[in-house]
Amino acid sequence: ECINEKKRQKKKNYKNSGIVSVKHCEIVVECTFLDYIMGGCQLNFTVGIDFTGSNGDPRSPDSLHYLSPDGVNEYLTAIWTVGMVVQDYDTDKMFPVFGFGAQIPPSYQVSHEFPINFNPSNPFCNGIQGIVDAYRACLPQVRLYGPTNFSPIINHVARFAAAATQQQTASQYFILLIITDGVITDLDQTRTAIVNASKLPMSIIIVGVGGADFDAMEFLDGDNGVLRSSSGEPAVRDIVQFVPFRKFQISPKEALAQCVLAEVPQQVVNYFSTYKLLPPKNSAAK
Numbered sequence: 001e002c003i004n005e006k007k008r009q010k011k012k013n014y015k016n017s018g019i020v021s022v023k024h025c026e027i028v029v030e031c032t033f034l035d036y037i038m039g040g041c042q043l044n045f046t047v048g049i050d051f052t053g054s055n056g057d058p059r060s061p062d063s064l065h066y067l068s069p070d071g072v073n074e075y076l077t078a079i080w081t082v083g084m085v086v087q088d089y090d091t092d093k094m095f096p097v098f099g100f101g102a103q104i105p106p107s108y109q110v111s112h113e114f115p116i117n118f119n120p121s122n123p124f125c126n127g128i129q130g131i132v133d134a135y136r137a138c139l140p141q142v143r144l145y146g147p148t149n150f151s152p153i154i155n156h157v158a159r160f161a162a163a164a165t166q167q168q169t170a171s172q173y174f175i176l177l178i179i180t181d182g183v184i185t186d187l188d189q190t191r192t193a194i195v196n197a198s199k200l201p202m203s204i205i206i207v208g209v210g211g212a213d214f215d216a217m218e219f220l221d222g223d224n225g226v227l228r229s230s231s232g233e234p235a236v237r238d239i240v241q242f243v244p245f246r247k248f249q250i251s252p253k254e255a256l257a258q259c260v261l262a263e264v265p266q267q268v269v270n271y272f273s274t275y276k277l278l279p280p281k282n283s284a285a286k
């Protein structure tokens, strides 16, 4: 009932000035990133490593894949720094890791998505240390080659993310970390693959190592405007975060991880709230 106090005081028979009736009411629960994680959402963290020739021969000290006497390089540092943060959100800590752009044994054909442990039925590495060990073991067995194609590995993860959309709750989200020297060959297919993946529970983090020109990576990041597929279809949301590793060489490790992961929580919330999916164990809706 809408009551006009002045009228009520003046008129004797005044009841109301109208009635508002609610026909439909919906309570929308706004979950935070932590609500999803604590509510049972699993982050699937996949790593893609660039094994193309432009990185330089791993036996030569100027190669980006060269392991220094203490066993590190920019690839490993990037894996450690980002992985250490992400693994806290990944319950089983088993990470699928794929390489691209190398000739691989036994036939030395070029592959754009090979498990770095060479086990296609079980591409998982046990924890961040498992990734580091598999990487070190893989390096002497492959021949760095080319071209630098991102789209196969993006589409690979997208297939799993597409399967996850069958679920009725916010139970799985996929993060693909690509570490690369940035000299991409299949830019058009990659744009299309990203626009495709923007409809899925998936984010892509690209860490650029070395001193190459990263204009193409900045372009894929889409922060300066909406990324479009080669046919002009716009991405439905921004899912790519690009970070040049060198910018953080003299800063503390946490600064790189913080910058790399800055956009992911928002991207997770944005995806699940757009599709109105709640965490499997929905504590926030109590």
Ligand SMILES: *[C@@H]1O[C@H](CO)[C@@H](O)[C@H](O)[C@H]1NC(C)=O
Residues within 6 Å of the ligand: 044, 045, 046, 096, 123, 156, 157, 160
């Ligand atoms: C995570 O995604 C990868 C593909 O990137 C897939 O191989 C793996 O099976 C997925 N893990 C789970 C638990 O869904």
Ligand SMILES: *[C@@H]1O[C@H](CO)[C@@H](O)[C@H](O)[C@H]1NC(C)=O
Residues within 6 Å of the ligand: 155, 158, 159, 160, 162, 192, 193, 196, 197
């Ligand atoms: C888009 O993603 C779906 C699901 O993974 C895949 O089947 C399809 O080939 C992709 N399309 C393009 C153009 O990459």
